Amino acid sequence: DVKVTQSSRYLVKRTGEKVFLECVQDMDHENMFWYRQDPGLGLRLIYFSYDVKMKEKGDIPEGYSVSREKKERFSLILESASTNQTSMYLCASSFWTNNEKLFFGSGTQLSVL
Amino acid sequence: GIQVEQSPPDLILQEGANSTLRCNFSDSVNNLQWFHQNPWGQLINLFYIPSGTKQNGRLSATTVATERYSLLYISSSQTTDSGVYFCAGGNTGNQFYFGTGTSLTVIP
Numbered sequence: 104d105v106k107v108t109q110s111s112r113y114l115v116k117r118t119g120e121k122v123f124l125e126c127v128q129d130m131d132h133e134n135m136f137w138y139r140q141d142p143g144l145g146l147r148l149i150y151f152s153y154d155v156k157m158k159e160k161g162d163i164p165e166g167y168s169v170s171r172e173k174k175e176r177f178s179l180i181l182e183s184a185s186t187n188q189t190s191m192y193l194c195a196s197s198f199w200t201n202n203e204k205l206f207f208g209s210g211t212q213l214s215v216l
Numbered sequence: 217g218i219q220v221e222q223s224p225p226d227l228i229l230q231e232g233a234n235s236t237l238r239c240n241f242s243d244s245v246n247n248l249q250w251f252h253q254n255p256w257g258q259l260i261n262l263f264y265i266p267s268g269t270k271q272n273g274r275l276s277a278t279t280v281a282t283e284r285y286s287l288l289y290i291s292s293s294q295t296t297d298s299g300v301y302f303c304a305g306g307n308t309g310n311q312f313y314f315g316t317g318t319s320l321t322v323i324p
Binding site: 136138145146148151161162191193203204205206210212 | 217220247249251256257258259260261264302304311312314315316317
């Protein structure tokens with residue numbers, strides 16, 4: 104079975120801290136994504152990556168950065184966490200071609216106090 | 217980007233009832249998917265359906281690509297069907313636009 108694993112289910116951080124969210128997939132997918140989910144707003148794309156060391160901004164990249172050093176791992180970094188970054192963060196992956204399904208991890212609920 | 221509208225936003229059903237969820241797109245998409253988010257937050261891919269009709273057990277989906285909408289049918293609903301249903305679509309392999317979801321509650 105397809106597996107996308109996010110390192111933490113719940114995370115509580117202080118304002119100004121540097122936060123790392125990790126995501127690992129075991130399906131040899133080229134594409135990896137980071138979304139945030141907020142009530143009433145659906146899922147919004149933060150960043151995606153289509154290859155190792157490649158990254159593209161999504162719709163809401165401000166305040167975030169990403170790292171993809173290995174094909175299976177995609178990290179989301181909050182350089183200086185703020186309270187408005189309290190959210191559910193979802194990692195996803197897919198094959199590169201367009202007609203492929205998107206698979207999600209179980210999410211990380213981040214609270215910034 | 218592409219705007220995705222889902223309806224209804226909320227739905228409460230008695231167990232055993234049928235329902236239809238709708239997803240409208242502001243532009244054509246050639247990759248359309250339906251997801252179910254369970255109460256624990258896990259998003260499960262239900263269908264990849266850029267056009268036509270597919271069935272999986274009590275669930276089926278139909279996409280009319282020329283009219284830019286898709287329907288998800290749930291028959292004989294069960295309490296385990298509760299959660300939020302999302303549709304998402306795009307035209308490249310790396311950009312999916314999501315609707316705001318339909319929150320379904322099935323009561324016994």
